[in-house]
Amino acid sequence: MKTTSSLRTLFLILLLCHPLTSYSELPVLGDPTQQELTPYREYMIGKNFFRSLKASVPFVNDLEVNDYFNNLGQKLASYSSQPDKTFHFFVIKVPSINAFAGPDAYIGFHTGLIIAAKNESELAGVMAHEISHVTQRHLARAMTESSTSPAAMFASILAGILVALKNPEAGTALIMGGQAIAMQSQINFTRANEHEADRIGIGVLRDAGINPEGMAGFFETLLQQSERNNVLARIEYLRTHPLSTTRIAEARNRIVTADNDLPDDSLDFQLARARTLVEMNKSPRRLIKQIEGLSKKQRNLITDYTLGLAYISHDQASKAIPLLSHLQKISSHPWIQLALVDAYYHNENKTTAMKILRQLNSLYPNYLPVSIRYARVLIDLKKSQQAITLLNLQLRTQKKSVVYSTLAKAYFSKGNISLAMEATSYEYELEGYTRLAAQQVTNALQQPNLNKTTILRLESRKQELSHQVSSEQGH
Numbered sequence: 001m002k003t004t005s006s007l008r009t010l011f012l013i014l015l016l017c018h019p020l021t022s023y024s025e026l027p028v029l030g031d032p033t034q035q036e037l038t039p040y041r042e043y044m045i046g047k048n049f050f051r052s053l054k055a056s057v058p059f060v061n062d063l064e065v066n067d068y069f070n071n072l073g074q075k076l077a078s079y080s081s082q083p084d085k086t087f088h089f090f091v092i093k094v095p096s097i098n099a100f101a102g103p104d105a106y107i108g109f110h111t112g113l114i115i116a117a118k119n120e121s122e123l124a125g126v127m128a129h130e131i132s133h134v135t136q137r138h139l140a141r142a143m144t145e146s147s148t149s150p151a152a153m154f155a156s157i158l159a160g161i162l163v164a165l166k167n168p169e170a171g172t173a174l175i176m177g178g179q180a181i182a183m184q185s186q187i188n189f190t191r192a193n194e195h196e197a198d199r200i201g202i203g204v205l206r207d208a209g210i211n212p213e214g215m216a217g218f219f220e221t222l223l224q225q226s227e228r229n230n231v232l233a234r235i236e237y238l239r240t241h242p243l244s245t246t247r248i249a250e251a252r253n254r255i256v257t258a259d260n261d262l263p264d265d266s267l268d269f270q271l272a273r274a275r276t277l278v279e280m281n282k283s284p285r286r287l288i289k290q291i292e293g294l295s296k297k298q299r300n301l302i303t304d305y306t307l308g309l310a311y312i313s314h315d316q317a318s319k320a321i322p323l324l325s326h327l328q329k330i331s332s333h334p335w336i337q338l339a340l341v342d343a344y345y346h347n348e349n350k351t352t353a354m355k356i357l358r359q360l361n362s363l364y365p366n367y368l369p370v371s372i373r374y375a376r377v378l379i380d381l382k383k384s385q386q387a388i389t390l391l392n393l394q395l396r397t398q399k400k401s402v403v404y405s406t407l408a409k410a411y412f413s414k415g416n417i418s419l420a421m422e423a424t425s426y427e428y429e430l431e432g433y434t435r436l437a438a439q440q441v442t443n444a445l446q447q448p449n450l451n452k453t454t455i456l457r458l459e460s461r462k463q464e465l466s467h468q469v470s471s472e473q474g475h
Contacts, residue, residue, distance in 0.1 A: 007312050011374070014269065016447065029100060029419075031280070036086055036292075037140045042103055043104050044472065045103040045104065045301055046102060046333035047104070047432045048432070049103050049104075049106060049158065049348050050106050050432055051431065052158055053092070053102075053108070053158055053161070054432075057092050057093070057161060058093040059090060060090075060091040060093055060111060060276070060279065061402075062275055063185075063368060063372055063402070064272065064338065064369045065275050066091065066303070067367075067368050067369055068092070068268050068269070068374065069091055069109070069272075070089050072089075072120070072123070072124060073087055073089035073107065073131070074087065074240055075208055076127055076205070076208050077131055079204050079207040079208045080135050080204050081200070084240050085105060085134070085135070086105060086106060087102075087131065087134070088106045088107065089107050089108075089109075089127075089208055089318070090106070090107075090109070091111060092108055092109070092110060092111070092274075093111050093280065094110040094111060094112060095112045096110055096112045097112045097116045097222065098112070099113055099126050099127075099130055099136075100111045100130070100161075101130040101131075101134050101139065102139075103139060105133070105134045107127070107130045107131065109126070111276050111279070111280050113126065114273055114276045115276055115280065116221075117214075117269075117273070118218075118263065118280045119214060119265035119269065119270075120214070120265045120268070120269035121205075121210055121211045121212070121214025121215075121217070121264035121265065122214040122215070122217060122218035122221075124205055124208075124210045124214060124215075125201065125212065125214040125216075125219075126203070126210075126215070127204060128199040128201035128204040128205050128319075129198060130197075131201065131204060132196070132197040132204065133200045136193070136196055136197065136200065138196075138197070153177070163264040176412045182460040191247075194237070194247065194409060195250065198215065198247065198251050198254075200249070201215060204257065208263070209262055209263070210262060211259055211264040212259055212260060212262075212264060213255055213260070215251055216248055216251040216252045216255065218384075219247070219248050220248050220250065232310065246366055265430040266474065267274060267301075267331070267333060268335075270302045271305060271336075272301055272334065274305050274306040274309065275309060277306060278309040278310050278313055281310070281313075284310045284313045285314055287306070287310045287367070288307065288310045288311065288314060288316075291304075291307040292308070302325055304323055304326075304327055305324075305335075305339065306430060307323060308320040308324045308327070308339055308343065310324045312339070312342055314341055317342075317347040320339070321340065321343045321344065321347060323474060324336060324343055325340060328340060330376065333365070334360060334364055334369070334370065337356055337358070339371060340356060341353045341356050341357055341360075342373075345355070350380070353377060354377055357370065357374040358374070360374075361390070365393075366394070366397055366398070368394070368398060368403070371391070371403075372403070372406055374390060374405075375387040375391050375406050376406060377408075378390070378410075379409055379410050379413055382413075384410045384411075384413045385414065387406070387407075387410040388410045388411065390406070391407040391410065395407075398427070399430070400430070401427045401430040401437070402427040403430055404423045404424070405423075405427045408421075408423035408424045408427065411423060417447050418445075418447040418454065419444075421441070421444035422441065422458065422461070424437075424440045425438070425440035425441045425444070425461065427435040427466070428440060429468075434465060434468045434472060435469055437466035438468075438469055440467060441461050441462045441465060442462060445456055445458050
């Protein structure tokens with residue numbers, strides 16, 4: 001990973017590519033945060049922040065995990081005070097325990113936090129807390145307290161995340177340094193924000209039908225671990241989100257008896273946690289031995305699902321097939337069947353993998369983890385036209401970059417270069433690379449034998465992207 005070069009260029013990326021102050025603009029009356037950060041400015045900062053983060057930090061690309069996080073996040077956001085706001089939820093491969101709310105509602109979670117959470121209530125508690133930071137505009141308010149540019153603040157926070165990949169303690173210091181730059185009264189201001197985010201987040205959890213006990217429980221567990229094991233360097237959450245016994249007690253006091261009747265866990269969470277654990281595990285062989293060494297009473301659906309994934313990860317798909325075949329008789333959860341698909345595929349039994357995917361696609365026609373896998377296998381089996389039809393249907397409801405990137409591969413495999421480039425332009429646009437998206441359309445227009453309809457569509461697309469590029473340069 002190119003962490004060092006990313007750090008060298010990071011500040012230039014955020015500080016030079018986007019001038020934030022325009023002296024010709026008049027201040028906006030009303031919310032004081034609007035005087036410092038207009039919605040469009042926040043949108044541009046968020047776009048640059050996410051683009052820089054994605055170019056520098058390894059993201060979790062697991063289809064199931066990302067789908068789970070997006071669904072849980074959107075569910076909680078729909079019960080917030082801003083249900084119509086666009087939230088962006090993502091997971092980065094960083095082993096420390098942390099989460100952060102970036103500009104323009106970009107909310108990130110470290111894989112270490114997922115593994116540390118015991119149930120969905122604990123994860124949802126952190127998620128609701130971060131959502132509340134966004135809806136209460138805590139970042140924007142922090143900027144009004146500081147004379148430092150927002151870009152400088154987020155450059156420092158992003159640098160902290162990058163350094164945390166190599167040195168968690170140093171990374172935490174950088175993150176806190178970035179926040180200190182932006183907040184002149186950082187400690188008191190942050191504590192007030194944290195209490196407010198707790199209070200509002202608990203209400204969001206309750207309204208969403210999730211037991212809010214997990215929020216207080218997770219915070220308490222982290223605090224106890226740091227005091228007992230002196231692992232504060234790894235638990236970055238405690239430094240970026242100050243905790244105290246008083247704050248935990250206040251969170252518990254807001255929980256009412258009726259909350260105990262709300263569910264605190266889901267099979268989806270436990271399976272997502274298992275997938276994250278396997279992806280982040282540096283020694284699949286050791287994990288396999290640990291699970292195989294458990295007694296029959298200690299084994300359950302989750303341990304065996306984890307073992308099946310570990311077998312696939314360690315090139316032992318033949319062992320995963322009977323195990324996952326048994327699990328699908330116990331549970332009809334699609335993730336178990338998708339894991340079985342992966343096992344058959346890695347074991348070079350693509351026909352059986354295709355058969356299962358065809359059945360799953362009938363049962364879950366708009367489910368992204370199924371659709372993308374199905375399309376990829378179709379492309380691999382030289383059935384790209386079927387993949388194109390499937391993916392275009394998917395785009396009617398989910399315009400995701402992974403759909404466009406897979407569609408581009410399908411078009412490319414058929415030799416339709418202009419359509420592949422057009423699909424790639426949409427992928428780049430969604431990832432924040434507007435200029436590269438425009439270049440893809442320009443390249444597509446240079447391909448031979450284009451019909452009039454295609455040329456008109458591409459010219460319109462080129463003009464649209466050119467306007468976006470000009471608008472971004474002007475802000």
